[in-house]
Amino acid sequence: MTGPHEVKLDLERGDRIGLGEAVLAEPKSVAQLTTILERTTVAGRPILLTRLTAEQLAALAPEWRARLDHDPVSRTAFLGSVAEPSGAARVAVVSAGTSDEPVAAEAARTLAFAGVPAICIGDVGVAGLWRILERVDELRALDVVIVAAGMDGALPTVVAGLVPGLVIAVPTSVGYGVAQHGRAALAANLASCAPGLVVVNVDNGYGAACAALRALRPPDTR
Amino acid sequence: MTGPHEVKLDLERGDRIGLGEAVLAEPKSVAQLTTILERTTVAGRPILLTRLTAEQLAALAPEWRARLDHDPVSRTAFLGSVAEPSGAARVAVVSAGTSDEPVAAEAARTLAFAGVPAICIGDVGVAGLWRILERVDELRALDVVIVAAGMDGALPTVVAGLVPGLVIAVPTSVGYGVAQHGRAALAANLASCAPGLVVVNVDNGYGAACAALRALRPPDTR
Amino acid sequence: MTGPHEVKLDLERGDRIGLGEAVLAEPKSVAQLTTILERTTVAGRPILLTRLTAEQLAALAPEWRARLDHDPVSRTAFLGSVAEPSGAARVAVVSAGTSDEPVAAEAARTLAFAGVPAICIGDVGVAGLWRILERVDELRALDVVIVAAGMDGALPTVVAGLVPGLVIAVPTSVGYGVAQHGRAALAANLASCAPGLVVVNVDNGYGAACAALRALRPPDTR
Amino acid sequence: MTGPHEVKLDLERGDRIGLGEAVLAEPKSVAQLTTILERTTVAGRPILLTRLTAEQLAALAPEWRARLDHDPVSRTAFLGSVAEPSGAARVAVVSAGTSDEPVAAEAARTLAFAGVPAICIGDVGVAGLWRILERVDELRALDVVIVAAGMDGALPTVVAGLVPGLVIAVPTSVGYGVAQHGRAALAANLASCAPGLVVVNVDNGYGAACAALRALRPPDTR
Amino acid sequence: MTGPHEVKLDLERGDRIGLGEAVLAEPKSVAQLTTILERTTVAGRPILLTRLTAEQLAALAPEWRARLDHDPVSRTAFLGSVAEPSGAARVAVVSAGTSDEPVAAEAARTLAFAGVPAICIGDVGVAGLWRILERVDELRALDVVIVAAGMDGALPTVVAGLVPGLVIAVPTSVGYGVAQHGRAALAANLASCAPGLVVVNVDNGYGAACAALRALRPPDTR
Amino acid sequence: MTGPHEVKLDLERGDRIGLGEAVLAEPKSVAQLTTILERTTVAGRPILLTRLTAEQLAALAPEWRARLDHDPVSRTAFLGSVAEPSGAARVAVVSAGTSDEPVAAEAARTLAFAGVPAICIGDVGVAGLWRILERVDELRALDVVIVAAGMDGALPTVVAGLVPGLVIAVPTSVGYGVAQHGRAALAANLASCAPGLVVVNVDNGYGAACAALRALRPPDTR
Amino acid sequence: MTGPHEVKLDLERGDRIGLGEAVLAEPKSVAQLTTILERTTVAGRPILLTRLTAEQLAALAPEWRARLDHDPVSRTAFLGSVAEPSGAARVAVVSAGTSDEPVAAEAARTLAFAGVPAICIGDVGVAGLWRILERVDELRALDVVIVAAGMDGALPTVVAGLVPGLVIAVPTSVGYGVAQHGRAALAANLASCAPGLVVVNVDNGYGAACAALRALRPPDTR
């Protein structure tokens, strides 16, 4: 009764706000995903799928699977022609523990989809403070530092106290008990004692990367 | 027994992360505030006081009151020599309703303290959508747009869907019932359907401005 | 010991409050559902099943399955004779994203069960504001607009600021992290800055449609 | 620095969505309120102030106080020419306990500001069920029933099970402990077992009345 | 290393507080359950298992399964000799909807385990108020009424306003969205406007029955 | 506009559910309280006021103040003829700390209003376990034990593990931080490991006493 | 009716668990406090009052005020003979910001009441990480480090990653918005990535000091 799936892609988004088309795959049906892939192919534009589950990937038609550039750690996939990142990195993606890696990888892949190179630094949680301190000089030279951390979410505050660039905290759902699926880290990041730390939703590596792209946007595209 | 108030100002913060010294006045005693003002004067550096209550201001010694550049709407005060903002504005501070004005003003004053000019646009909540739509072209030309909104927090999402620059949402504590002192707006901003919207704590106009300063930092200071 | 399932259908509900019999299927056992189908058949009245899972449908006896008018997207089923919707639509069901479609479809199917035609408009979330703006004139002519949106729940507020009819927000559980299974959207809808927006429970497309039916009830049936 | 108070009245709201201008007074400064009163006077339109505190009223200039039609129970005030309600009542405002009276009164005054007559029924909480049962026939004849109740919020559900019209629940902040400033009643109303009950924010009598006005809107104004 | 399962049954509980031994089975391993069954058999006392899952039942040794008096709806099992309930019922177990039946059945089975007869009344939720009203005279003659209801939890309040005996509310986890696994009903029950309503944990039919047994305890056992 | 205060006393409540008329004074205006006192005087029935603030008491007309039997610790007042409690106590009111005394006193006064004698035992919190253990024999002989405790709410569980009668927990708002105005104690009481503990709202000494009266009701009044 | 204040001091607590008598003054009436002071004087034991408000202090009889050793920052008072702290410090009390000072002072005063010397280090929050790093060697030599921090609560985690002794986190209520009166810091401390960090209630400097005393207890007193 509700007819064919209504999918209204916002293909002018790139022109309007400078970000390519992207789709949160997880809550969508395979039929909806297929419609989306068809439309973007017809429109001749690349698209980024985030949170594509293994089950969704397996259920797509083989021809679509073959055309996707899929990364299992970040659960992202590119469709269409994406330029290789080039130039010196102006962004870093830092994560506190190995369990935070998928979220950091989602951010890094989103930057790569936009052709922006990034430095990745993992496993530098504050319980072993020396690990982040030995990378500070490198981070101080960058425009944007994305920091993914779960549990107590202490790392973004420590980084924001050490570097002058824009620091974007991505609380992750890593942890248990009061960590409450990332809410403890989220609250800690928002209540940070370091000035100017900004925050995105729990596990939203994609959003952090989009914010970085907004901040990095070269003057000539405005 | 606990001795004289221990106050350890972080006067090198400016060198380290490019932001001047600032103090959240509200939870501090007048004795603590006085010590802070004395130390910064001795150090020859300007300082920004935020959330300075009328009672605190009145309780300060008259000579300190006389030397403060105080703004009652934003509840901020400058001590020391602060340069006039100059150059074309690259930042806007937008607020949804008249009740959000103090938070927006805190952001604008923090930018002014750093010598950064800002465009202020008030009373453009989404219930009367035409109000924000007629300012979009102006906002699209800027690097950073700070958006303060309470209640449902819908304005930052609408703005982030319309402009390419960095959009920083400041949820405010305006509202009642489920607005829960800003928590509804905060959640809405973090869960935004607009890609790349970043968020600071409820009513944290100061933090939003610091994030803008991090993003605007000219390359030569790095 | 607890005997045969006690099922007391409220078959006079239609006479009392003008709404047909409906059952929330999901928490019920197949034995309970079967008893309900038998009783309504005996009573000669149609019934609407909502949130009927694929597992429940498969576990029903084939003769019941054959007699159900089942819609997989909305997870609803009609049993019994249901009149085709007729007349000009006085209601619209609007949804923000493709993931909100099942909730919107539940509302639309509930209206159809009552013989009320509805306009369906999907994928018009506020991150691409032009999508809803181009439908405003159409919506302004209607009595009731049901708006289903998850994540930040911004769409119902925007619609309620643009149209004069009754606007019923249905927050959906679409989203992750602070979206908290629809609670962010719910809070945003209740705290809306648009006057007169009313709200139903998360994902309650059925309830929104019932409210529309209450509002639309023709004077001669009173 | 922040200049004169920016107040952008949405004076076309009446034309756009059929509701007059109204202002939530409580969070506004007296200067802001005065600006608002001046602007609406100049525009020649009536305005409704809600949640006007006794302190705010006392602080307004005497000439403004004299021109306001103020009601202390509902904390509302009208400025400008407001027509007397006329015609048969199509709306009732029902409240559970005497402590819920201010919220019910806010709804009734909002309806009066729009020229819509309403029946008021107080002190009919479900702990003494006979009180509401003896008014059911009267309520069944109406288009809209607004029900204000705090504590357990049971009354709106009971009413919605008995009458066919649109039932709008207004949870109130009456209660203590787990009543949590209205959150228990709010949750109960949203989770109601009565189909089609709609809900507004805690204590939002104004919003409930606006929803009633949207539902009652005569066809010729569309 | 942690050795054999330490299980310290409180077999004197019956003497101390008048309630037989009972065990919440769900969080226990099959090894722990087996140890418990062995110990109580040796001690020659009956035991009540609550929340025994189908998986646990299937995993028990066949000889244990054969000796258990198991009821699938309430997920309870008796081991050992249990007297048939006798005498006139002084307790009723009332439930609002068919989905609340398992919780009501747990209460009824706990009473049966103690030899106490109970009247069971199902499917009498307040959305169809006539259903409970026609049973009020019967309930007014009893000492204790246990009322299980999920969603808005309105039924216990309505019952407590109509009968003079002890009314024990058991909020159930039936519902979705803001019903939040029974928390809306729980809050409504605790915030009830009916005086003297007492409450147990969500879905705790066992606890409600134990409270009834405490209240019913004949004087000669004291 | 909203007319004289509508106050609909439920004077038949005593006949219906065996509890006298009582009013939660705190949220009511002095005008409302005066109307209530007048009506009950006319009806010739006693009334219990709970949570009567010192400000409310002072604002009542002197003739009313003179006629009230007021107790400042429990903040209760009786109006009208109340029989002295007589007979052996069948109820105890136990409290954990001196700060819980007002809540316990509200329960004791409610029992006294109904002519039911009670044993009061204070300052027996579990941090000094010997204090409650030396009173256990006394408590084991009673029908009902009301236990008021804030902070961790451990006392009701300990008591319910030691005595066979009905144990009613009244969590109190004593405590700070995570005690959250009684919510920690409330949750602990509901999640109690002692079987059959029942619970009322935070600080609801009145409700606990009403539940005791329901449980104690002699058979001949039924 | 409720008779003289029942106050049952636990004067054997010192013998039982090695901690002197202490009383949380804030929720107690002046009459209760006076009774407590009288009893401890009669018993010849010292007592520690915590959270004694200025209003309570002023309301005590002058002779009691004169005998109290009162500290306004920590809001504590000693009554009776208290030995001077002596020996090398084995405990440190560290605080993140000047606003956390009262909580740290409560811990330090509690230690002083027990005759235990402590090192106090203030204003070393992680936003200026050099401040704590320059004190690490000193802290590494101690048995217990108490760390009081509000806002994001990052400091206890950083300290626990750097020192081998027992680290006790005291989240403080400093902060606003999502800091939620200390709940963000509390959650962060409990979810800490540093192993073995233990936590007490928000603002509970007294409890942290008691835990330190338990850990420091010399073997000969056991």
Add this chain to the structure above:
Amino acid sequence: MTGPHEVKLDLERGDRIGLGEAVLAEPKSVAQLTTILERTTVAGRPILLTRLTAEQLAALAPEWRARLDHDPVSRTAFLGSVAEPSGAARVAVVSAGTSDEPVAAEAARTLAFAGVPAICIGDVGVAGLWRILERVDELRALDVVIVAAGMDGALPTVVAGLVPGLVIAVPTSVGYGVAQHGRAALAANLASCAPGLVVVNVDNGYGAACAALRALRPPDTR
């Protein structure tokens, strides 16, 4: 694209804070776990894996499985040479119910990994108070008592009122409804009326043991 798993073990942690290397296995991939096992083997250090699921264990290469000392109840595994615990026990691990056993076992295994012997006492919840009372003398002689309890979390408070050593509460996720996965027990432990009780995250037996190791650390290692 995200390259080989970045795993930065903190192998100097033992030297820095006296605790061996440990890894929370549950959120890690098998590839990450394998890398960790390889690195620690190369470094010649033992490692403790906690929360190792049966699925993870089964997925490890057989040679790794063969080398792990795995305990299924506590879900822990040791790799490398671990000394047998020796000497008199100075720590006890106490648990309230059989369902709390896995958490207590995690604590005991962590102590064993560090060579520290511990007394284990299970099934001594406060509903049968005699069970803990008969072990008090034994517990009073120890330095540290770890107490694991879910549901109402009353046991740690009772223990802390009876023994002089450091008492560490580990709330467990045992329970349902308002027990909310351990949050009720956690809040009760933090709000405890027993002075000096310290708390770790829900189910964090590992953290409690680490805190005990910090407190027990012999002076000569400092």
